[in-house]
Amino acid sequence: MPATNAHNGPVAVLGAGAWGTALANIACDHRDTLLWARNKEVASEIQAKHTNRGYLPDVALHASMQATSGLSAALDYACAGTSPGLLILAVPLAGLRSLCELVSEGLAHRTDRISGIIWTCKGLEASSGKLPSQIAQEALGADLNIPSGVLSGPSFAREVAQGLPVALTVASQSAALRSSCINALHGGAVRVYTSDDVVGVEVGGALKNIMAIACGISDGLGLGTNARAALITRGLAEMTRFGEALGARPATFYGLTGLGDLVLTATGELSRNRLVGLEIGRGRSLSDILAGGLTAEGARCAQAVLLRAQSLKVDMPITRAVCEVLFQGISPIGAVTRLLAREATTE
Numbered sequence: 001m002p003a004t005n006a007h008n009g010p011v012a013v014l015g016a017g018a019w020g021t022a023l024a025n026i027a028c029d030h031r032d033t034l035l036w037a038r039n040k041e042v043a044s045e046i047q048a049k050h051t052n053r054g055y056l057p058d059v060a061l062h063a064s065m066q067a068t069s070g071l072s073a074a075l076d077y078a079c080a081g082t083s084p085g086l087l088i089l090a091v092p093l094a095g096l097r098s099l100c101e102l103v104s105e106g107l108a109h110r111t112d113r114i115s116g117i118i119w120t121c122k123g124l125e126a127s128s129g130k131l132p133s134q135i136a137q138e139a140l141g142a143d144l145n146i147p148s149g150v151l152s153g154p155s156f157a158r159e160v161a162q163g164l165p166v167a168l169t170v171a172s173q174s175a176a177l178r179s180s181c182i183n184a185l186h187g188g189a190v191r192v193y194t195s196d197d198v199v200g201v202e203v204g205g206a207l208k209n210i211m212a213i214a215c216g217i218s219d220g221l222g223l224g225t226n227a228r229a230a231l232i233t234r235g236l237a238e239m240t241r242f243g244e245a246l247g248a249r250p251a252t253f254y255g256l257t258g259l260g261d262l263v264l265t266a267t268g269e270l271s272r273n274r275l276v277g278l279e280i281g282r283g284r285s286l287s288d289i290l291a292g293g294l295t296a297e298g299a300r301c302a303q304a305v306l307l308r309a310q311s312l313k314v315d316m317p318i319t320r321a322v323c324e325v326l327f328q329g330i331s332p333i334g335a336v337t338r339l340l341a342r343e344a345t346t347e
């Protein structure tokens with residue numbers, strides 16, 4: 001089991017889907033690590049067999065990985081090291097608020113035992129249009145006062161779990177937390193870069209999912225690679241405009257969490273958001289595609305982004321077209337025709 005020293009507290013990953021399991025597997029190389037699954041059977045399988053076949057078939061997990069289905073046991077684990085522990089929240093955006101509320105309750109009176117909280121979700125809250133950092137701030141409560149941040153970047157869980165190379169970015173206002181995250185994840189096939197532009201990193205992760213749906217629709221319609229390249233490039237411009245309006249740095253969008261994740265998700269066959277677009281382009285309905293519980297956060301996020309963009313007075317033609325197709329009954333080809341028919345403009 002890895003040694004624990006003054007800079008090396010335990011890691012508890014909360015959420016045992018594909019990404020949480022892959023991240024916990026990396027952390028096991030560096031620190032004592034426990035994975036929390038809300039589902040008892042999943043926790044038992046990880047603990048007993050070191051597999052999570054429902055999310056990462058054919059992957060043998062680290063023999064030292066601990067697992068539990070008790071959230072309080074997971075928080076106890078993170079707090080019980082000789083130095084403060086790191087929490088990584090790896091649930092989808094829709095579960096972030098409720099999980100943060102539970103974490104806040106569970107950590108009361110022992111916040112000094114946690115060095116930081118990192119989330120990995122990509123999206124804006126459907127009901128409020130808020131970013132993950134705003135949700136976490138509200139749900140954890142101002143009194144908790146634990147450094148926090150976001151981990152993002154182009155990273156299909158399956159490839160990461162197979163040990164293939166990957167580059168990620170951790171963004172936080174806290175230099176100590178950025179270092180702690182590097183300490184927990186960087187090394188071998190995994191590179192972790194740092195940033196202090198939390199808003200830029202979160203906006204990139206959220207909006208690339210919408211652009212991936214747009215590219216999937218285009219490819220599903222058979223519109224060709226020129227169309228896909230145009231959507232990626234103009235999608236990046238749209239992401240950057242929206243981010244700037246929220247205070248993000250434009251340069252962040254040319255990094256791993258913007259362009260990097262956009263290219264991966266818009267073109268990679270493992271992307272669930274791209275798959276949604278492909279299936280829509282081939283004529284299936286959104287409710288049918290999502291009926292099996294597919295985690296594709298771009299669909300919900302598109303509506304939240306469009307609403308927020310309207311109040312910020314930012315033009316988002318691709319996001320609007322995706323919303324028209326997904327929620328307003330406009331046919332995919334009709335939306336493409338409308339996009340192409342807009343006035344000519346400067347790049």
Ligand SMILES: NC(=O)C1=CN([C@@H]2O[C@H](COP(=O)(O)OP(=O)(O)OC[C@H]3O[C@@H](n4cnc5c(N)ncnc54)[C@H](O)[C@@H]3O)[C@@H](O)[C@H]2O)C=CC1
Pocket residue numbers: 015016017018019020038039055090091092093094095096098099120121122155156157158294295297
């Ligand atoms: N799969 C990937 O390659 C990557 C995913 N992400 C992001 O990480 C987040 C998680 O994604 P995945 O692991 O792929 O999703 P997933 O669908 O594979 O797993 C989600 C897990 O969260 C659990 N969960 C859902 N709501 C919950 C709640 N309210 N409380 C507790 N547990 C809850 C589910 O039971 C499941 O175990 C998403 O926001 C995704 O965008 C980020 C980078 C890569």
Ligand SMILES: O=C(CO)COP(=O)(O)O
Pocket residue numbers: 122153154155156209212261264265270271272273274295296297
């Ligand atoms: O965010 C991801 C890779 O960085 C995963 O993308 P999907 O959610 O579209 O599968």
